[in-house]
Amino acid sequence: MEKAVIFNIQRFSVHDGNGIRTNIFFKGCPLRCEWCSNPESQRKEMEFEFVEKDCMGCGECVKICPVGARISPKEIIREKCTKCMQCAKFCPKDALKTAGRTA
Numbered sequence: 001m002e003k004a005v006i007f008n009i010q011r012f013s014v015h016d017g018n019g020i021r022t023n024i025f026f027k028g029c030p031l032r033c034e035w036c037s038n039p040e041s042q043r044k045e046m047e048f049e050f051v052e053k054d055c056m057g058c059g060e061c062v063k064i065c066p067v068g069a070r071i072s073p074k075e076i077i078r079e080k081c082t083k084c085m086q087c088a089k090f091c092p093k094d095a096l097k098t099a100g101r102t103a
C-alpha cells in the first residue's frame with residue numbers, strides 16, 4: 001500500500017482562513033511557484049536536509065547505515081539507500097534531518 005508523505009502538521013493555525021485549524025501539508029506539491037518558501041515540499045518522496053554548520057563530524061550517520069549507503073554526512077550511494085532514514089534519526093545534533101515523514 002502506498003503511503004502519503006506528510007511534510008508538516010501545523011496546529012492552531014489562525015491565518016489565511018476562518019477559525020482555528022489544524023493544517024496538514026503533504027509532500028508532492030505539483031506547483032512550481034517562483035516564490036516558494038518550502039521547495040523541499042515539492043518532491044513527493046522523503047528527502048534529507050543537511051545543515052553543515054550544525055554537524056560536529058562524529059560520523060554516527062555513516063556508522064549506523066545498515067546497508068553502507070551513507071558515505072558521509074552529505075553523500076549517499078542512491079542505488080543502495082533503502083530510505084529507512086536511520087541516519088537522520090540518530091544524528092545527535094539534528095544536522096541531518098528528513099523532510100517529510102510517513103505515519
Ligand code: SF4
Nearest residue numbers: 055056058059061091
Ligand atoms: S551524525 Fe549528524 S553530527 Fe554526526 S557526522 Fe552525521 S550529520 Fe554530522
Ligand code: SF4
Nearest residue numbers: 065081082084085087
Ligand atoms: S536512509 Fe537508511 S539506507 Fe539510506 S543512507 Fe540513511 S541509513 Fe542508509
